[in-house]
Amino acid sequence: MVHQHFALAPNLTVIENVVAGTEPLWGWRSRRSAARKKLAELSSRFGLAVDPDRLVSELSVGERQRVEILKPLYRDAKILILDEPTAVLTPAESESLFAALKTMAAEGLSLIFISHKLHEVMRSADRVAVLRGGRKIAERRTSETSVDELAELMVGRRVSRPTRTAQEPGAPMLAGRDLGFAKGGRTLVEAASFELRAGEVLGIIGVSGNGQSSLVEMVCGCEAPASGEIAYFGETQATASPRGLVASGVGRVPEDRHAQGAVGELTLWENAVLERLKEPRFRRLGFVRRAEARGFATDVITRFDVRGGGPETPTRLLSGGNMQKMILGRNLASDPRILIAAQPTRGLDEGAVAGVHAEILKARASGMGVLLVSEDLDEVLGLADRVQAMVKGRLSPPVPVEQLDARRLGRMMAGVWDEAA
Amino acid sequence: MRLERRASVPPILYVAAPLAAVMVALAISGALIALAGASVPEAYRRMAIGAFGSRLAITETLTRATPLILTGLAAAVAFRARLWNIGAEGQFYIAALATAALGGAASAGGLLPGPLLIPFLMICGAAVGAMLLLAPLALRLRFGVDEVVVTLLLNFVVLLFVSMMIDGPLRDRMAFGWPQSVRVSPEAALPKLWQGTRLHVGLLVAVAMSVVVWIIQSRTAFGLEAKAAGFNPRAAAFAGVPIPKVLVGVACLSGGLAGLAGAIEVMGVKGYVTTDLSPGFGYAGIVVAMLAALNPIGVVAASLFVAATFVGVDGMSRALKVPSFIADVTVALSLLCVLVALTLVTYRIRR
Numbered sequence: 001m002v003h004q005h006f007a008l009a010p011n012l013t014v015i016e017n018v019v020a021g022t023e024p025l026w027g028w029r030s031r032r033s034a035a036r037k038k039l040a041e042l043s044s045r046f047g048l049a050v051d052p053d054r055l056v057s058e059l060s061v062g063e064r065q066r067v068e069i070l071k072p073l074y075r076d077a078k079i080l081i082l083d084e085p086t087a088v089l090t091p092a093e094s095e096s097l098f099a100a101l102k103t104m105a106a107e108g109l110s111l112i113f114i115s116h117k118l119h120e121v122m123r124s125a126d127r128v129a130v131l132r133g134g135r136k137i138a139e140r141r142t143s144e145t146s147v148d149e150l151a152e153l154m155v156g157r158r159v160s161r162p163t164r165t166a167q168e169p170g171a172p173m174l175a176g177r178d179l180g181f182a183k184g185g186r187t188l189v190e191a192a193s194f195e196l197r198a199g200e201v202l203g204i205i206g207v208s209g210n211g212q213s214s215l216v217e218m219v220c221g222c223e224a225p226a227s228g229e230i231a232y233f234g235e236t237q238a239t240a241s242p243r244g245l246v247a248s249g250v251g252r253v254p255e256d257r258h259a260q261g262a263v264g265e266l267t268l269w270e271n272a273v274l275e276r277l278k279e280p281r282f283r284r285l286g287f288v289r290r291a292e293a294r295g296f297a298t299d300v301i302t303r304f305d306v307r308g309g310g311p312e313t314p315t316r317l318l319s320g321g322n323m324q325k326m327i328l329g330r331n332l333a334s335d336p337r338i339l340i341a342a343q344p345t346r347g348l349d350e351g352a353v354a355g356v357h358a359e360i361l362k363a364r365a366s367g368m369g370v371l372l373v374s375e376d377l378d379e380v381l382g383l384a385d386r387v388q389a390m391v392k393g394r395l396s397p398p399v400p401v402e403q404l405d406a407r408r409l410g411r412m413m414a415g416v417w418d419e420a421a
Numbered sequence: 422m423r424l425e426r427r428a429s430v431p432p433i434l435y436v437a438a439p440l441a442a443v444m445v446a447l448a449i450s451g452a453l454i455a456l457a458g459a460s461v462p463e464a465y466r467r468m469a470i471g472a473f474g475s476r477l478a479i480t481e482t483l484t485r486a487t488p489l490i491l492t493g494l495a496a497a498v499a500f501r502a503r504l505w506n507i508g509a510e511g512q513f514y515i516a517a518l519a520t521a522a523l524g525g526a527a528s529a530g531g532l533l534p535g536p537l538l539i540p541f542l543m544i545c546g547a548a549v550g551a552m553l554l555l556a557p558l559a560l561r562l563r564f565g566v567d568e569v570v571v572t573l574l575l576n577f578v579v580l581l582f583v584s585m586m587i588d589g590p591l592r593d594r595m596a597f598g599w600p601q602s603v604r605v606s607p608e609a610a611l612p613k614l615w616q617g618t619r620l621h622v623g624l625l626v627a628v629a630m631s632v633v634v635w636i637i638q639s640r641t642a643f644g645l646e647a648k649a650a651g652f653n654p655r656a657a658a659f660a661g662v663p664i665p666k667v668l669v670g671v672a673c674l675s676g677g678l679a680g681l682a683g684a685i686e687v688m689g690v691k692g693y694v695t696t697d698l699s700p701g702f703g704y705a706g707i708v709v710a711m712l713a714a715l716n717p718i719g720v721v722a723a724s725l726f727v728a729a730t731f732v733g734v735d736g737m738s739r740a741l742k743v744p745s746f747i748a749d750v751t752v753a754l755s756l757l758c759v760l761v762a763l764t765l766v767t768y769r770i771r772r
Contacts, residue, residue: 220659221661222658222659241661242658242659242660242661243660243661244661246661252659254659259653259655259656260655260656260659261656261659262653262656263648263649263652263653263656263657264652264653265648265652265653266645266648266649266652270645270648270649274645274646274649274657274660274662275659275660275661277642277645277646277662278661282642283642286641286642286643287640287641287642288640288641288642288645290640317429
């Protein structure tokens with residue numbers, strides 16, 4: 001089993017991580033030379049090159065992934081289960097992973113590859129089982145099916161992701177100039193600049209963990225930039241507070257619904273107004289105006305088709321897609337002029353993705369500026385007007401989406417953008 | 422066998438489950454009473470008589486419940502916001518001492534007339550209690566110091582301080598050498614609710630406070646923010662809840678309630694401070710808050726139960742020679758049973 005989130009000890013070397021748990025605890029000596037030989041043999045056989053003596057903390061994400069795969073192989077696994085293995089890989093790294101998987105299959109191993117990215121499934125698998133609502137509802141050979149059919153099976157109905165129409169961008173809405181941010185001595189964002197205009201979707205793409213989270217925290221008013229400045233609606237704000245931003249017309253969709261977007265134990269209406277508790281329409285003399293707050297929540301629920309509960313339902317009972325609709329809805333219901341959407345479709349099923357995409361394009365059509373931070377190539381290519389890649393805390397220059405394809409975007413995500421600009 | 426979260430909980434369960442749990446706890450301590458060689462029905466009959474059987478018994482139970490309601494509320498509001506205030510005992514004592522010092526006959530003589538003096542001393546007690554909790558909170562917010570350790574240890578510091586003061590500057594010279602503080606002036610004594618008993622108006626104040634706390638928690642923006650900050654600080658911060666500010670507010674409320682308990686106990690019951698003024702009201706408040714599942718109205722019921730157990734067992738153990746520790750055992754068992762019951766309310770067991 002290879003988990004989506006790595007289970008490696010960063011303070012141990014590669015070989016120590018691989019053999020940990022296979023050696024007898026009370027043995028007099030560890031049989032490292034034999035282990036080393038076996039690991040080297042596995043590495044070359046499956047094309048999973050990695051230096052056995054380096055510390056895991058020094059490895060790139062792609063290399064860590066290889067170590068994770070080598071661990072079960074070293075234990076002579078015959079069946080390998082990979083849970084969303086490409087979530088943290090650049091497209092190029094994914095390609096080399098697929099090549100390794102093919103070799104393993106050719107060597108007689110059985111592989112189960114769990115993913116929601118349809119193209120990857122089509123690229124790497126021989127057979128596909130489609131799960132929906134905890135049930136296996138279909139099984140196809142990849143040679144006999146298509147991405148569209150799989151998408152339809154996943155959702156249970158025909159879905160087509162909405163498409164973008166050409167539109168002239170308007171005045172600058174949101175700009176970051178030379179933004180820098182560091183935490184715990186690590187530089188997370190460095191000299192990042194961008195400009196978002198009205199009626200435009202600016203895509204920020206990057207492999208997860210390259211500073212996007214900190215960038216979003218800064219523009220959302222949760223963290224103050226260490227250097228540089230952010231301008232909302234053309235005006236620089238020294239100290240932007242989350243509530244000040246929300247009140248001035250900035251909608252914010254955080255990247256982690258459960259950890260940041262909503263308090264699961266609170267009811268839907270409480271979550272709907274939590275970021276607006278300072279506004280007079282929901283507050284009088286320190287008391288919450290409950291009728292107004294419930295009305296607002298009901299409005300969000302009906303307008304954005306939030307299913308699975310009413311205003312009094314605890315938010316944790318909603319499905320991911322409906323929770324996301326509630327979060328989007330509470331922002332869009334008051335017609336903001338900027339929408340910051342971080343990983344808005346992460347973990348959502350294909351039907352919910354189409355719904356979120358439609359809302360984002362509708363916002364764009366109404367003249368909103370949308371900052372879309374995403375790891376999903378298709379999402380960025382489908383929604384954004386211009387794209388900037390984020391690599392190791394730095395932002396590439398913006399590139400119009402017309403000049404981009406998946407291959408070139410992949411190169412940008414790997415940090416190659418000088419020729420792309 | 423595993424636990425699975427229930428999709429929805431019928432509200433009646435929130436009341437029924439703690440009651441059932443208390444029944445189970447009483448059954449278990451019944452077994453212990455039998456082990457001690459007493460007849461179980463007789464023991465419970467005597468306990469009921471001891472707690473409710475006469476005018477004196479009832480008023481004693483209510484008098485005992487009064488500080489418990491306040492310290493229980495102190496724990497409940499703090500825990501709701503995940504501020505782990507284990508220092509209600511210290512806040513109780515420091516406020517009691519301040520009340521005795523300020524309300525002492527010498528210093529208060531003619532300072533304020535009685536009807537004003539009482540509220541003034543209550544506010545002072547609350548303020549002192551709040552300040553004693555603000556210090557550990559400041560350490561947590563500034564340096565990340567665990568407030569559990571600091572508030573807990575402060576209890577002992579405060580008790581030693583009190584003991585020093587009542588043996589020194591605040592010592593009552595008329596007390597034949599007993600270490601006790603100066604008396605509050607008679608004008609500051611709380612009016613009795615029932616002449617000839619110890620029951621005083623502090624009970625009404627405590628019950629009123631539980632309603633006030635309930636209103637704050639369920640109706641105000643501050644209450645909603647405190648709840649959000651307790652359940653999910655990250656999401657609350659993202660929504661712009663000023664968490665340090667909210668915690669300062671919660672600390673003032675929590676420390677203030679514990680301090681109020683100390684002030685009321687001094688003005689209502691004894692009139693002076695000794696180091697056995699509180700038989701652990703601060704710690705029992707934590708039990709009360711947990712028994713009540715942090716619900717401020719439930720705190721009143723839980724305080725009555727805990728007070729009745731202690732007062733009832735006093736009478737029963739004298740008559741039947743069952744050690745009075747059975748009261749502690751019963752309360753502790755109830756707490757364990759209620760915690761299990763509340764888990765079963767939110768989760769169901771699947772096999």
